[in-house]
Amino acid sequence: MIDRLTIDRIYERADIVEVIGEFVSLKKRGANYLGSCPFHNERTPSFTVSPAKSIFKCFGCGKSGNVVGFVMEHENMTYVEALKFLAKKYHIEIEETEPDPEQIIQKNKREAQQVLISFANDWFKEQLHKTQEGQNIGFSYFRERGFTDVIIERFQLGYSPSDRRAFSQAALKKGFKADVLTESGMSIERNGTLYDRFYDRVIFPIQGITGQTIGFGGRTMQKESNIAKYLNSPETVLYQKSKVLYGIYQSRRAITQNDSCFLVEGYTDVLSMHQCGVENVVASSGTSLTTEQIRLIRRFTQNLTVLYDGDSAGIKASLRGIDMILTEGLNVKVCLLPDGEDPDSFARKNSASAFVDYINKNETDFIRFKVKLMLDDAKGDPIKKASMVNDIVQSISCIPNMITRSVYIQECSRMLDISEDVLHSATNKIIKKRDQKEFLKAQSESQIKPDEAVSAETSDVGKMGKTSSVYNEIAVTEIELIRFMLEYGERDVFTVESDIESKSQTYITVAEFIVEELERDDMVPLDSTLAKIFSIYSDSLKKNVPLSRYYFTHNPEIEISIKASEILAPGHTLSKIWERDTINPVAEELQLAKAIHKITNEYKWRRLKRLQKELSKKLKDPNIQEEELAIVFDKLNRINQIKKQLSSEYGSRSIF
Structure with missing residues (x-):
């Protein structure tokens, strides 16, 4: 457990813009920051971060929360893991003992594997730096490639010895269990014996975007042709290669600062470019580029340059993959390095300025590059040219922006x-066919089976919002009430004469008014999370303990912090009751007393409407008993009394 004082220190120190800015490229927009949402695919940024309120909100997918909630959601961490992550970032000490082997067994699969991978990372580094074999073989290889101590340390390079059981035995001795070793992909079990996946290899740790090592790549030191030159970790709960780019953690800041990214193929390409001073680079690690990897790049920049070896024979084969980059809305350029060079060798021979200068002079827009490449291949053959045109049109159709497509068609x-008309027609035909296919797929996926339908009679408020306008109106108004409490709870809005003779007055706050009104008529919120917030506020008023909105947006109960952040998010959608009233939501603070009167009355009317409907239905039941009938009539009378109260003035209260 982490004590409350430490949690508060973490929240106080954690800068939400700084934290989220490490994962998402944010740009200042007025008082807030805007970026592309990391939780869903979007081309128009709708992800907003409010430094004043320390919350984030995506108006595309609806995700919202505080800084801890963001880390939890983005990194798939538990609440405690997210707190530890932020504590480490801001150098806040959390006193916890290291897990012993028995505790490791109790951890879930992800946690156990993360502990093992961290141990492996340190073990590989130790083998490189502190063993004779590591020095003679591993260090010699890195030195031959020209890597300095700075680069070796920055990328945490390591070495795995030739003994095929060395790591597995070290891990078992440390207390790790065999199933964790095999499930993490670090060991392979054969006939009851564990063997190392990586042996006699230099090790390239693969970090996720937070800097945590999640897997490894290894290059063999053996010269036999039947041994794979490079070997990667298999798919695990931590490492999914389709979602990872090598070097993204070390390069993310440079990518944002330069507003551009270079894409290369291998580990050493990234290392050598970093060493020469070009740090805005990532590698696909020899695998085909995936949509998830492209979206990862897009979070930091819209501009991508793909670097090809000077004598690369696989350029044509890789062109189709670049269509995916266009589909995601990135600006793609291609650069061919000089003959016989790859990014690794070219970076080792040039300074950062010379490297970048060459790129700037030789990079070509992808569409133009593809046209020139295929024209050379067609060489006047009309059949090949027709096929080439179809291929080019296919690529142009992937570009989501209509104006950009039109410019490329002209070119x-x-x-x-x-003719431009021919190209436009062919492009539109492809787009229409693709859109129809996607529409039919979406329509098929959205079909609700009869047994999945939710009964309006048995659903709670959250579910009823989809099936009943009455319940939906209640849910929306509840949110508005809680928003007023969170936004203006401690604000004085009414006075009540506490002593007629002395004419002294007592001030009533927004929160006091709402709590008193709802509790008096037994109308606390129906939504469970909103009810919790209401109850906390009610208890604090009784104890005379003021609560700020920060208390709720940074509450240790995640459902409360998420709900509060969502309600307080910039641009929160207001109830439609404002459309029927003269109150301007933008200036509601200036008409606060009138506004909370309005929303409280509206909420009560809607709750009464719902209750009246339910009671009237009971009266029609032919089997209703006399005792129950009397109770129903009593409740209906009570409803009528409250209606009269709502129609009259609110006692001796006067508005400021």
Whole structure:
């Protein structure tokens, strides 16, 4: 457990813009920051961060919360793990004992594997730096490649010895269990014996975007042709290669600062470019580029340059993959390095300025590059040219922006000597066909089976919002009431004469008014989370302990912090009751007393409407007993009394 004082220190120190800015490229927009949401695929940024309120909100997918909630959601961490992550970042000490082997057994699969991977990372580094074999073989290899101590340390490079059981035995001795070793992919079990996946290899740790090592890549030191030159960790709960880019953790700041990213193929390409001073680079680690990897890049920049070896024979084969980059809305350029060079060798021969200068002079827009490449291949053959045009049009159709597509069509029309109308027609045909396919797929996935339908009679408020306008109105108004409490709870809005003779007055706050009104008529919120917030506020008023909105947006109960952050998020959608009233929501603070009168009355009317409907239904029941009938009539009378109260003035209260 982490004590409350330490949790408060973490919240106080954690800068939400700084933390989220490490994962998302944020740009200042007025008092807030805007970026592309990391939780869903979007082309128009709708992810907002409010430094004043220390919360985030995506208006595309609805995700919201505080800084801890963001880390939990983004990194798939528990509440405690997210707190530890932030504590480490801001150098806040948390006193906890290291887990012993028995405690490791009790951890879930993800936690156990993370502990093992961290141990492996340190063990590989130790083998490189502190063993004779590591020095003679591992260090010699890195020195031959020209890597300095700074780069070796920055990327935490290591070495795994030739003994095929060395790591497995070390891990078992440390207390790790065999199933954790095999499930993490670090060991392979054969006939009851554990063997190392990585042996006699230099090790390239693979970090996620937070800097945690999640897997490894290893290059063999053996020269036999039947041994794979490079070997990666298998898919695990920590490492999914389709979602990871090598170097993203070390390069993310440079990518944001330069507003551009270089994409290369291998580990050493990234290392050598960093060493020469070009740090805005990531590698696909030899695998085909995936949509998830492209979206990871897009969170930091819209501009991507793909670097190809000078004598690369696989350029044509890789062109189709670049269509995916266009589909995600990135600006893609291609650069061919000089003959015989790859990013690794070229970076070792050049300074950062010379490297970047070459790129700037030789990079070409992808569409133009593809047209030139395929024109050379067609060489006047009309059949090949027709096939080439179809291929080019396919790529253009992937570009989501209509204006950008039109510009490329004009350019390709000139280069290919084909009418713009023909290219437009062919492009639109592909887009229409693809859109129809996606629509049918979405329609099929959204079909609700009869047995999945929710009964309006048995659902709670959250579910009823989809099936009953009455319940939906109640849910929306409840949110508005809680918003007033969180936003203006401690604000004085009414006075009540406490002593007629002395004419002294007592001030009533927004929170006091709402709590008193709802509790008097037994109308506390129906939504469970809103009810918790209401109850906490009610208890604090009775104890005369003031609560700020910070208490709720940073509450240790995640459901409370998420709900409060969502309600207080910039641009929160207001209830439609404001559309029927003269109160301007933008200036509600200036008409606060009138506003809370309005929303409280509206909420009570809606609750009464619902209750009246339910009671009237009971009266129609032919089997209703006399005792129950009397109770129903009593409740209906009570409803009528409250209605009269709502229609009259609120006692001796006067508005400021």
